[in-house]
Amino acid sequence: MNMFAQGFLDEVYKERPVKPVVTRFPPEPNGFLHIGHAKAIAVNFGFAKYHGGKCYLRFDDTNPEAEEEKYFVAIKEMVKWLGFEPCAVTYSSDNFAKLYEKAEDLIKKDGAYVCHCGDAEIKAQRGGESHGPRFRCEHAKQPVEQNLEEFRGMRDGKYKPREAFLRMKQDIEDGNPQMWDLAAYRVLDASHHRTGDTWKIYPTYDFTHCICDSFENITHSLCTTEFILSRVSYEWLNKKLEIYEPMQREYGRLNITGTVLSKRKIAKLVNEKYVRGWDDPRLFTLIAIKRRGVPPGAILEFVNELGVTTNPTNIQLARFDQTVRKYLEVTVPRLMLVLDPIPVVIEDAEEIELDIPFYAKAPAMGSHKLKMTKTVYIERSDFREVDSKDYFRLAPEKAVGLLQVPYPIKAVSFTKDGDKVTEIRAVYVKEGKKPKTYIHWCPEGSRKVEVRIHNSLFNSDKPDDAEGGFLANINPNSEEIWSDALIESGFDEVKRRAPWPEAAGESELGKGGPESIRFQATRVAYMAVDSDSTDDKVILNRIVSLKEDSNK
Ligand code: ATP
Ligand code: MG
Ligand code: MG
Numbered sequence: 139m140n141m142f143a144q145g146f147l148d149e150v151y152k153e154r155p156v157k158p159v160v161t162r163f164p165p166e167p168n169g170f171l172h173i174g175h176a177k178a179i180a181v182n183f184g185f186a187k188y189h190g191g192k193c194y195l196r197f198d199d200t201n202p203e204a205e206e207e208k209y210f211v212a213i214k215e216m217v218k219w220l221g222f223e224p225c226a227v228t229y230s231s232d233n234f235a236k237l238y239e240k241a242e243d244l245i246k247k248d249g250a251y252v253c254h255c256g257d258a259e260i261k262a263q264r265g266g267e268s269h270g271p272r273f274r275c276e277h278a279k280q281p282v283e284q285n286l287e288e289f290r291g292m293r294d295g296k297y298k299p300r301e302a303f304l305r306m307k308q309d310i311e312d313g314n315p316q317m318w319d320l321a322a323y324r325v326l327d328a329s330h331h332r333t334g335d336t337w338k339i340y341p342t343y344d345f346t347h348c349i350c351d352s353f354e355n356i357t358h359s360l361c362t363t364e365f366i367l368s369r370v371s372y373e374w375l376n377k378k379l380e381i382y383e384p385m386q387r388e389y390g391r392l393n394i395t396g397t398v399l400s401k402r403k404i405a406k407l408v409n410e411k412y413v414r415g416w417d418d419p420r421l422f423t424l425i426a427i428k429r430r431g432v433p434p435g436a437i438l439e440f441v442n443e444l445g446v447t448t449n450p451t452n453i454q455l456a457r458f459d460q461t462v463r464k465y466l467e468v469t470v471p472r473l474m475l476v477l478d479p480i481p482v483v484i485e486d487a488e489e490i491e492l493d494i495p496f497y498a499k500a501p502a503m504g505s506h507k508l509k510m511t512k513t514v515y516i517e518r519s520d521f522r523e524v525d526s527k528d529y530f531r532l533a534p535e536k537a538v539g540l541l542q543v544p545y546p547i548k549a550v551s552f553t554k555d556g557d558k559v560t561e562i563r564a565v566y567v568k569e570g571k572k573p574k575t576y577i578h579w580c581p582e583g584s585r586k587v588e589v590r591i592h593n594s595l596f597n598s599d600k601p602d603d604a605e606g607g608f609l610a611n612i613n614p615n616s617e618e619i620w621s622d623a624l625i626e627s628g629f630d631e632v633k634r635r636a637p638w639p640e641a642a643g644e645s646e647l648g649k650g651g652p653e654s655i656r657f658q659a660t661r662v663a664y665m666a667v668d669s670d671s672t673d674d675k676v677i678l679n680r681i682v683s684l685k686e687d688s689n690k
Contacts (some may be wrong), residue, residue, distance in 0.1 A: 159191030314441020469639030471496035
């Protein structure tokens with residue numbers, strides 16, 4: 139199944155079956171991208187790639203007040219991380235001079251006027267609260283020459299913000315509010331990230347987007363459905379200016395339930411220290427999903443599985459995790475990691491060297507050597523002081539298998555310090571039935587690591603609607619830390635061979651990243667190295683649990 143070969147996107151292509159296809163992904167550089175944007179990236183870059191065309195990364199930077207350098211950088215990195223190469227990185231602001239000329243053209247065609255109305259007046263002209271008749275203000279009657287002069291006055295700083303704005307002369311009889319003489323330019327007292335103080339006027343989205351699409355010869359301008367009504371003004375403006383006309387089509391947004399995506403809300407979580415930062419693995423910004431260890435290929439797989447239609451898609455977090463789990467299952471090696479170690483001395487054991495496959499079902503992944511020592515560490519939860527019939531792990535006189543070890547062991551005694559078992563003594567069971575269960579273990583000398591297990595950040599599936607607001611809905615146990623975990627030495631080879639998935643060819647950027655050191659900790663979870671790790675201290679994040687129901 140391929141989302142470009144069928145359904146909505148296939149129809150969009152058939153409406154305009156041209157070559158080469160040219161698309162664009164046009165983020166506003168005013169925040170970090172989130173999982174929803176991954177869909178927009180997959181749709182725009184993917185559509186061009188599928189049709190052998192090209193896609194621009196265009197920063198829609200016409201709103202100087204909200205833009206910051208760090209967002210430009212992060213957005214560029216995320217596109218690359220997802221495996222896409224823009225044909226060029228462009229900026230709407232690079233077109234400020236050309237856009238200005240188009241605005242003068244529009245005025246000369248009697249398609250725009252300088253208006254001095256305030257909000258209340260504009261509202262009244264649009265029919266007001268009572269949806270009364272619509273009308274134009276006196277400014278709409280000004281002759282072209284006066285509009286030109288006043289517009290140049292706006293450019294030259296003769297007006298303060300809100301004293302004047304350029305308005306398109308569209309069609310106020312049209313039932314579509316996007317045709318009710320929208321703003322094209324406004325005066326702003328702001329310094330722009332790229333153009334500094336050169337401009338005192340800035341074009342609006344409605345003026346800029348369609349013209350920049352035209353300048354870049356975009357064939358299919360794909361955006362989300364909240365722009366459906368804007369399609370009419372998009373087409374109106376290019377037609378009026380008699381410039382090349384791209385085709386705008388709209389697809390449904392991707393919404394994830396069980397989390398918050400709004401910038402304002404995430405900023406609150408970050409500022410009030412509910413999370414470690416914008417890239418906290420519990421968040422669904424792309425930098426967070428990356429840090430958590432989710433491979434980019436799994437995100438693309440997720441978008442593709444959901445498909446693209448004109449309807450918004452509301453998806454539960456669990457569904458995303460399920461795709462990630464399926465993706466990791468066949469692409470990452472297995473290692474043994476013990477979260478809460480307890481020593482087991484196997485009295486009759488001698489040191490042996492084992493050869494352990496990284497993934498038994500994929501022999502091509504190879505194997506690694508592991509020395510089994512007389513003392514091994516097992517999970518505290520894999521031992522019981524008192525045995526029972528329906529229990530199949532380690533207990534006094536109960537045999538359990540140790541993964542990859544030739545003989546099962548049984549416990550013969552244990553010592554305690556207060557309530558806590560501090561050591562188990564065991565012996566091999568060299569005869570008898572195969573044990574029902576095999577548990578994971580680590581030998582003496584294994585590396586100590588910190589493991590962070592993240593659970594859902596919110597209790598409710600709809601934190602936005604929760605009583606007392608989303609902050610009142612935070613799960614107090616959203617982060618569990620195991621600071622004395624042990625990882626077997628096979629980790630060193632997994633680290634050396636990263637990025638995993640090895641075969642899927644993570645993009646160049648993924649290569650250096652700690653999060654591309656991924657593996658399945660047998661019987662525990664899928665894991666990846668966290669960016670807080672240092673040479674001396676390895677910190678791991680759980681990417682996803684092994685089974686769906688153990689994720690909370
Ligand atoms: P947000 O308010 O969530 O930041 P936005 O629409 O303001 O979203 P832009 O920076 O304008 O963000 O987004 C760039 C592109 O990504 C746009 O074409 C937009 O339609 C698309 N996009 C944003 N959110 C989603 C989403 N949830 N699903 C699909 N596409 C999205
Ligand atoms: Mg936007
Ligand atoms: Mg935005």
